[in-house]
Amino acid sequence: MAQKTIELEVGRGREMGVDGNPSLSPIAPFDIVEPDMNTEHMLINIGPQHPATHGVLRLVCELDGETVKRVVPDIGYLHSSFEKLGEYRTWNQIVPLTDRMDYLAPLIYNCAYVMAVEQLMGIEVTERCKVVRVILMELDRIFGHLLWLGTTAIDVGAFTPFLYSFQERERIYKMHESLTGARITTSATRVGGMMADLPEGWTDQLREFLDTFPDTLAEVHHLLTGNQIHIGRTQGIGIINGADAINYGFTGPNLRAAGIDYDVRRNRPYYDYETYDFEIPVGEHGDCYDRYLCRMEEMQQSVGILRQALDRLPDGPINVADPSISLPSKTDAMSDMESMIHHFKVITDGIPAPEGDCYFAVEGSKGELGMYLVAEEGATKPVRWRIRPPSFVNLSVIAKLAEGHLVSDLIMINASLDIVLGEIDR
Amino acid sequence: MADKKDSAGLDAVDAGPVSSDVSGEHHAGTEGDASEHASVAALRERFADAVVRHRVYSGGQHVVWIAPEKSHEILAWLRDDPDHRYDMMSDVTAVDYGNGRPVNMVYQMYSMVHKRELRLRCELPLDALEIDSVVDLWKVADWLEREVFDLFGVTFNGHPDLRRILMPADYAEGHPLRKDFPLRGRFSRAEQTRRALNQDVERFYRAEDLSAGHAPQEVAPVEVGTLASDDAEGDA
Numbered sequence: 001m002a003q004k005t006i007e008l009e010v011g012r013g014r015e016m017g018v019d020g021n022p023s024l025s026p027i028a029p030f031d032i033v034e035p036d037m038n039t040e041h042m043l044i045n046i047g048p049q050h051p052a053t054h055g056v057l058r059l060v061c062e063l064d065g066e067t068v069k070r071v072v073p074d075i076g077y078l079h080s081s082f083e084k085l086g087e088y089r090t091w092n093q094i095v096p097l098t099d100r101m102d103y104l105a106p107l108i109y110n111c112a113y114v115m116a117v118e119q120l121m122g123i124e125v126t127e128r129c130k131v132v133r134v135i136l137m138e139l140d141r142i143f144g145h146l147l148w149l150g151t152t153a154i155d156v157g158a159f160t161p162f163l164y165s166f167q168e169r170e171r172i173y174k175m176h177e178s179l180t181g182a183r184i185t186t187s188a189t190r191v192g193g194m195m196a197d198l199p200e201g202w203t204d205q206l207r208e209f210l211d212t213f214p215d216t217l218a219e220v221h222h223l224l225t226g227n228q229i230h231i232g233r234t235q236g237i238g239i240i241n242g243a244d245a246i247n248y249g250f251t252g253p254n255l256r257a258a259g260i261d262y263d264v265r266r267n268r269p270y271y272d273y274e275t276y277d278f279e280i281p282v283g284e285h286g287d288c289y290d291r292y293l294c295r296m297e298e299m300q301q302s303v304g305i306l307r308q309a310l311d312r313l314p315d316g317p318i319n320v321a322d323p324s325i326s327l328p329s330k331t332d333a334m335s336d337m338e339s340m341i342h343h344f345k346v347i348t349d350g351i352p353a354p355e356g357d358c359y360f361a362v363e364g365s366k367g368e369l370g371m372y373l374v375a376e377e378g379a380t381k382p383v384r385w386r387i388r389p390p391s392f393v394n395l396s397v398i399a400k401l402a403e404g405h406l407v408s409d410l411i412m413i414n415a416s417l418d419i420v421l422g423e424i425d426r
Numbered sequence: 427m428a429d430k431k432d433s434a435g436l437d438a439v440d441a442g443p444v445s446s447d448v449s450g451e452h453h454a455g456t457e458g459d460a461s462e463h464a465s466v467a468a469l470r471e472r473f474a475d476a477v478v479r480h481r482v483y484s485g486g487q488h489v490v491w492i493a494p495e496k497s498h499e500i501l502a503w504l505r506d507d508p509d510h511r512y513d514m515m516s517d518v519t520a521v522d523y524g525n526g527r528p529v530n531m532v533y534q535m536y537s538m539v540h541k542r543e544l545r546l547r548c549e550l551p552l553d554a555l556e557i558d559s560v561v562d563l564w565k566v567a568d569w570l571e572r573e574v575f576d577l578f579g580v581t582f583n584g585h586p587d588l589r590r591i592l593m594p595a596d597y598a599e600g601h602p603l604r605k606d607f608p609l610r611g612r613f614s615r616a617e618q619t620r621r622a623l624n625q626d627v628e629r630f631y632r633a634e635d636l637s638a639g640h641a642p643q644e645v646a647p648v649e650v651g652t653l654a655s656d657d658a659e660g661d662a
Binding site for chain 2: 085088119244248249358359360368370388
């Protein structure tokens, strides 16, 4: 991640040291005598409706001049009590709730939830289903990172990457639509398989995307990675070291930017991720710039994983053969007595679970996305459905990261954490 | 007829989910094999009195129930002992089974060093919903414990800033994720609307409502009334 260039010294003048890090030299080169003024700290309120908060987030800041003394995030404006609603729904009925949490990468949430249910019930999905879910999750990792890229670039004043990334997102939206019929609220997964198999021509659509998307990514790299303004706004801002990052619960690109090589796909592999050839980018400094580089590289790696997954995509059924879990085809349900009974039982009764609890984590686009389920013997509804929200935990660190920085840096730090309020408030 | 049916359905919603017909002590499943998990075996040896039971669920996930009064000591030991080093607290949450059964605190941990997962649970009886906070061990527990306090009503002793986090600060209907909480809230829709309209929005801009987990700044005269009246006082 040592992509720091020599352009820095020229660009930043005497505020930037030779090592590329900003030095804290005072603006006036002589000793400043602090005047004995009765200064008051100012309380300002950012949000809840503000484009730079990336959602319905309110930040109350105590300022000394333009320096942030402390930040108090105020969340809960989007609270919809999904976890409570889940207790009234059968296992499959919960799926539509999951994509409404992280609407920026809905398929990862769909997949993570059913994977946890399958882990709880001991269901082994088909090989084709595994690869299809890997494809969908990696596609939505790019999808989520692209939104972060565009909106973060706009926060530091770069408008073009926003247009580039949203053009690419539109192509993924179209793929969502042809796969599930919806652009955001996908609800694509079911316990034991998928709502439907990939439609005809979908893989060609994806291959075409994979062929052209890296060019866009390279262009954004040209625009931002060596850009003096972008470097000045991000390097040395919001630093956290590795030990603190673990203790404060950072996961995902935020943790890896702090130099910790932790990725759920590598540390606790699921769906044969250990057999895919990909690298996990790790930063050095734990600042906003390293978080940017980590995410840019992750998109590149996801393209590689997607290509490998498309190459190994096997034929065969996508749903498990067990009729007490998967629905029969509509034709069978209408013509065959047995199938109709199974259809009726799965829809009305639901799928019985064994007694126990289950924590299942996947690497979401924001960090470790855990699903915790508690069931009683034979229950078709969860006693407790808990989402371990990566953005919620990442946002809680903002008070530590922003202390002592300027208000404009607070905006950059907030953007660099990549939060989505639908999932924070749930 | 149709009306009657509908209202019965809504009553069911108001009554809250009935998750379990088993009340009191109920622990299905068989004791797990402690030799499969090094940390469970060590816990059994070192804290024999505090380990209540051990189960293996969902294809090899080890769950250990511990006594709540020893929870902080055990968690600190698991974090610091070189053979275990659970440096990452993945999740802190709670489970309410309803029917008078105790609320379960859940600690999901991961060890970066040994690449090992462990889940601890503590049973808190409904008349004593309190446990020691682990914010001093893992900073990540700050917001997670606030969420459990907000949604379940569990008090965390030693938490620096125990306030509601998802529900409004003046939310008066209780703790929504408890099983005795009806899905549509305790108050009628009319009462909920009345409260929302009568809310003193400016109140939430007061500095004393925002006293976060930091020590208050001594230099800062933060006892200003509201943001709006702040200017007015300055002029006067």
